[in-house]
Amino acid sequence: MIFEVWAPRATAVELLAAGGLHAMSRGEGGWWSVEVAGASHGTRYAYQVDGGGPYPDPRSRRQPEGIFGPSAVYEHARFTWSDHEWKGRDLRGAVIYELHVGTFTPEGTFSAAIEKLPHLVELSVDFVEVMPVAPVPGGRNWGYDGVDLYAVNETYGGPDGLKSFVDACHRAGIGVILDVVYNHLGPSGNFLHPFAPYFSGFKGSYWGDAVNLDGPGSDEVRRYFIGNAVQWLRDYHIDGLRLDAVHALHDRRAEHLLAELSAEVDALACSLGRPLSLIAESDLNDPRMVRSLDAGGLGMTAQWCDDIHHALHCAVSGESHGYYADFAALPALAKVLTSGVLHDGTYSSFRDRAHGRPFTGVPGHRLVACLQNHDQIGNRPGGDRLPLPALKLGAGLLLTSPFTPMLFMGEEWGARSPFLFFSDHVEPELRESEAARREREFEGFGYAWDAPDPSDEDTFLRSKLDWSEVKEEENWSLLCWYRDLIALRKALPELSDPRMERVRVEVDPLGKWLVMWRGSLAVAVNFAQESATVPVPSGTVLLASDDPVMADGESLRLPAQSMAICKPHP
Incomplete structure (x- = not known):
C-alpha cells in the first residue's frame, strides 16, 4: 500500500506503520510517498516531519483513538450500501x-x-x-x-x-x-x-x-x-x-x-x-x-x-x-x-x-x-x-x-x-x-x-x-x-411558492396582528394577549391553531396568540 502526504517545506518525512519507521521519498509539488507491504484497512500509522511528531495524517479517514492518536487506514469500498434506488433530493420545496x-x-x-x-x-x-x-x-x-x-x-x-x-x-x-x-x-x-x-x-x-x-x-x-x-x-x-x-x-x-x-x-x-x-x-x-x-x-x-x-x-x-x-x-x-x-x-x-x-x-x-x-x-x-x-x-x-x-x-x-x-x-x-x-x-x-x-x-x-x-x-x-x-x-402550491414579489403583507399599526397573502390564501396572525379582528374576508379556514370566528363578511376574529390559514371566497 502506498502512503502519501503533502509537506513541501520538510527536509525529511517518515512513516510510522506496520511496526516500523519508513523513510519517505519526496516527489513533485512537495508530496512525499512510500510503499509499505502488508498495510491495509485498519492499519494504524502516523508521520514524523523533520523529527517532530508522530502526527496523524492531515487527510486521515479514521482516528480510532481520537485526535491525539494515530490514523488508521480506511477503505471506503468495504462498506455495503443499500441506497441504490436513491436519486437525491432537490432543495426546492424542501423542509x-x-x-x-x-x-x-x-x-x-x-x-x-x-x-x-x-x-x-x-x-x-x-x-x-x-x-x-x-x-x-x-x-x-x-x-x-x-x-x-x-x-x-x-x-x-x-x-x-x-x-x-x-x-x-x-x-x-x-x-x-x-x-x-x-x-x-x-x-x-x-x-x-x-x-x-x-x-x-x-x-x-x-x-x-x-x-x-x-x-x-x-x-x-x-x-x-x-x-x-x-x-x-x-x-x-x-x-x-x-x-x-x-x-x-x-x-x-x-x-x-x-x-x-x-x-x-x-x-x-x-x-x-x-x-x-x-x-x-x-x-x-x-x-x-x-x-x-x-x-x-x-x-x-x-x-x-x-x-x-x-x-x-x-x-x-x-x-x-x-x-x-x-x-x-x-x-x-x-x-x-x-x-x-x-x-x-x-x-x-x-x-x-x-x-x-x-x-x-x-x-x-x-x-x-x-x-x-x-x-x-x-x-x-x-x-x-x-x-x-x-x-x-x-x-x-x-x-x-x-x-x-x-x-x-x-x-x-x-x-x-x-x-x-x-x-x-x-x-x-x-x-x-x-x-x-x-x-x-x-x-x-x-x-x-x-x-x-x-x-x-x-x-x-x-x-x-x-x-x-x-x-x-x-x-x-x-x-x-x-x-x-x-x-x-x-x-398547496401557494404556500411553497418562492417568488417573494408575489407575497403581500398587511400589519396592524398597533403591532397586534399581521396578514400575509400567499396567492389567494391569507395567513392571519394575532400576536396580542387578547383577541383581535384582522381584515380577512369570509371564506374557508383551512388550518387554525385555535378556533377563529368570522366577525363579519370582511374580517376575522382571532383568539389571543393564535393564527389561521384561510381561503377567502372569490
Whole structure:
C-alpha cells in the first residue's frame, strides 16, 4: 500500500506503520510517498516531519483513538450500501431538520439516531442537517472545534456509523446535509502546521487562525478543502453541505474558494446523477452568494438568512436587545417576508454602519429560514428555547413563507431541554478558560451572561432531548400542529411558492396582528394577549391553531396568540 502526504517545506518525512519507521521519498509539488507491504484497512500509522511528531495524517479517514492518536487506514469500498434506488433530493420545496448527533438521543450515536427516523418521516421533513462530525477534543462538543477533517468522530460511530445513518435516511426518503467547517480548525489537536502552509499567519476570526486560501502554497490548501467536500458527497453519499461562517473565509483570489467549490460540486452532481446542494452560512446579506456562476455569483444553492430569524423571533418573543433592535417592530417582519432581508443597504444599529444589498430577483427557496437553530438557542447564556405559544405562531409563519424552512431538533414538540454550549478540552488551560472565552465572544449582545461551565459534563447532559415529553398533551398538540403545517405546505402550491414579489403583507399599526397573502390564501396572525379582528374576508379556514370566528363578511376574529390559514371566497 502506498502512503502519501503533502509537506513541501520538510527536509525529511517518515512513516510510522506496520511496526516500523519508513523513510519517505519526496516527489513533485512537495508530496512525499512510500510503499509499505502488508498495510491495509485498519492499519494504524502516523508521520514524523523533520523529527517532530508522530502526527496523524492531515487527510486521515479514521482516528480510532481520537485526535491525539494515530490514523488508521480506511477503505471506503468495504462498506455495503443499500441506497441504490436513491436519486437525491432537490432543495426546492424542501423542509430541513437540524440535529446534533450527541444530544439528539440519550445514547448520542448515529445508530440511536437511526431509531428516531420514523419520527422524522411522520413529521414529513425532506432533509436532516447534521452538525459537524469531524473528530473533536474529548467526548462532547458542538463540532465546530473539529480537526482531522476527513475523519468522523468515533464517539458517534466513526465512518461506518455515518454511512449507516445516511443509508438509513435514504431508505426512509430523507436526504442528508452535513455541516462542515472550512474557515478555521479547532485549537486542540490541530497538527497541520508542521506539514505545510495551511494557515495564513494571522487571526482570521474570533475562532482561530485564517486558513491560507490566497497566499503562497494555497493551491494545495484549496484542494485540501475541496477534496474534503467531494469526499462527503461522493464516498458518504451525502446530499449537501452546510458551509459554516463563509464570511470568515479570507480569499482575495480572482476565483473565490466558494465559486471553485461550486464548480467542482456541479461536475460531481453530473457524474453521480443526483442533485447536490451547497448552503452557506453568511451574515453578509450579499445576493452574489446565491447567484449562479454564469451570472457572476458564487454559485451557492442557498444561504442561511439571519434577518428572517431575527424578525420572526422579535415578533413572537417581544425581545429587542442587541442585534434584535432593528427587527423589533412588525414592519420589519413585513419587509423580510417580502424581500428576504431587512438590511439591504440600510443602517444596521448593531454594526453601526450600512449593511447588505437587495435580493431582487432571488427566489425565496435560496434563503434557509428558521425560528430556532443551534446558534440562536445555544448562543443564549441559558440555552433557552422559545415557549410553546411563540413556537405555534412562529412555525405558522415560517412554514407558510416563501423560504426554505428549517427546524431545530425538538422544536416540533416544544422541547424543554436547553441547548447549551458545551466542550471537553483535554488541555487544562483551554478547559479552564473556555467559559471566559465564551463570555468575551458575546460582549455587546445585550445578555447578562450567566452561563453554565461549558466543560462541565452536566452542561452537555442537560442539552440532550427528552423524548418522553412528546407524550405530554401540550407537546403532542404542538407536534400535530407542525405536522399539519408541513402537510398543508406540501399540498398547496401557494404556500411553497418562492417568488417573494408575489407575497403581500398587511400589519396592524398597533403591532397586534399581521396578514400575509400567499396567492389567494391569507395567513392571519394575532400576536396580542387578547383577541383581535384582522381584515380577512369570509371564506374557508383551512388550518387554525385555535378556533377563529368570522366577525363579519370582511374580517376575522382571532383568539389571543393564535393564527389561521384561510381561503377567502372569490
